[in-house]
Amino acid sequence: MMTVIDIKNAPKKAIRDTYGEVLVELGKMDPDMVVLDADLSESTRTHKFHLAYPERFFNAGIAEQNMIGIAAGFAYTGRTVYASSFAIFLSGRAWEIIRQQIAYNKLNVKLVASHGGVSVGQDGASHQMNEDISLMRSLPNMNVIVPADSVEMEKVLKKVHYIKEPFYIRMGREKFPVIMPSDYEFEVGKGYTLKEGSDVSIIACGVMVSIALQTAYELEEEGISVEVINMASIKPIDKELIIQTANKTGAVVTSEEHSVIGGLGSAVAEVLSEEGCNAVLVRHGVEDRFALSGPAWEVMEELGLSVEGLKSKVKYALEKKCQK
């Protein structure tokens, strides 16, 4: 039996705060590490590394493509490189350079993006990146990780730092509830079952993991038994766990703060259909649309990225399952 997590009263922390702190720790241990940013170092929190190790930090200015080219140069010469900006500019503006240099040559560059998803809020559609998982997942050699909270972020960084491959790590802007157990061990390619259930499975990533847990607890009171899986490692993905949970419950709902096209939902769909799995699949996320300006949680609510929105998807999946 797993412990019930009190999400509403869980402490909250921005994942990017943890990023800044862990960068400084890693920088102390690893003299061969450099950090780059593109005029957003306070927002991404790389400024903490800048303060600690000014000689190993470079601000490219507002020039993301150049930053990625320089990151590649450092990596060609054997350094471990972290490069950060908002998700939209890092994965979007610099995509082709990421492809040619970092992915193609399997360079040791960690692309750590902040402000992923619509919870960027008031900056609006121009800054709300809902397509980055899709863009990054399609690149050969690229690993894609979306941590659910700051505990997981720390574990992720301390693991992937020693894997000399390209990683795309996506963080949100807001403070997320801390839900992962402190003794949790992150593994690339492994999901983590936070709650067991028998009627339906929610496979989520990022901020949607805590929302999925809350949803599961509330549905439990309605007599629906929900399994919740945190799938932080989107590429490589944990095929075994997906098939196992799908066979167990017969209904899978994916949930992500990202377009329903190309992200976690698509990755899970690929596994289920290729493995000939008979389970129902429903994708919960940003529908095929652009979002809008507004306070973060209001925008999430408007787009249905909420407990209520997820509940209705879960019920829809159960209906489909019964019709089978």
Added chain:
Amino acid sequence: MTDFENLKQIAKQLRREIVTMVYNAQSGHPGGSLSAIDILTVLYFGGILRYDPKNPDWEDRDRFILSKGHASPALYSVLAYAGYFPKEELLTYRKTKGYAPDGYSRLQGHPAWQHNKHGAPGVEASTGSLGQGLSVAIGQALSLKLWGKDSRVYVMLGDGEIQEGMIWEAAMFAGHHKIDNLCAILDNNNLQIDGDVREIINIHPLKEKFEAFRWNVIEIDGHDYKQIYDAFIRAKNTKGKPTIIIAHTVKGKGVSFMENNFKWHGVAPNKEDYEKAIAELMA
């Protein structure tokens, strides 16, 4: 004869609107809006830009593109005062609800084109991702020219923004093609998010750079109405070259504690600071 005293009064009102919008939304970018507003005031209310707020699609209008889209409070307040939409709508800036057909706001955090479903009338291009506006302005200017219009296209850039490589690709193109119905304005306030532009990645010297790219360069004080006005006239009269007006400005201009302080790039004032700002802008 242009009434510069009147323009000064308008700019003061617009500054109050800018600070109020950002305060009301508790989000947005006051610094770069306040540095840009005097230039926009002369452009829209000093008889430079040709436009008709009752007919935002008027074929013969001039265009203005705010490439540094985060200064949207400056653009929105100007468009409201020009008559494109009611001033009350300014309070929907960065709010979820507003006056778009689907009930959402038309005053998005960063400007959306007037034919975007969440766009406001008078907005000629969607911006917010820095470095794209100059290319878009070139496309519009060329198109208008080729299709026989005598309309001009104005585009405002940030000094941090021109660190983007795309700006220089565009600059090369505009110089090469002698696009003389194009006028760029550089809001040279010396600050970007992480600090002083000259310390992050130095963009200077500017005049020599743009001249090398075959542009006509005019340098002015971006808060002196007569200098702004004269520069626009000189730009209009320059043939065979695009013009860039390098406007030396002060980020946060008009609110003493915001002036020259990069901390006010993208932060909303609290109640106390808001009241202080408004008091200064009433004086």
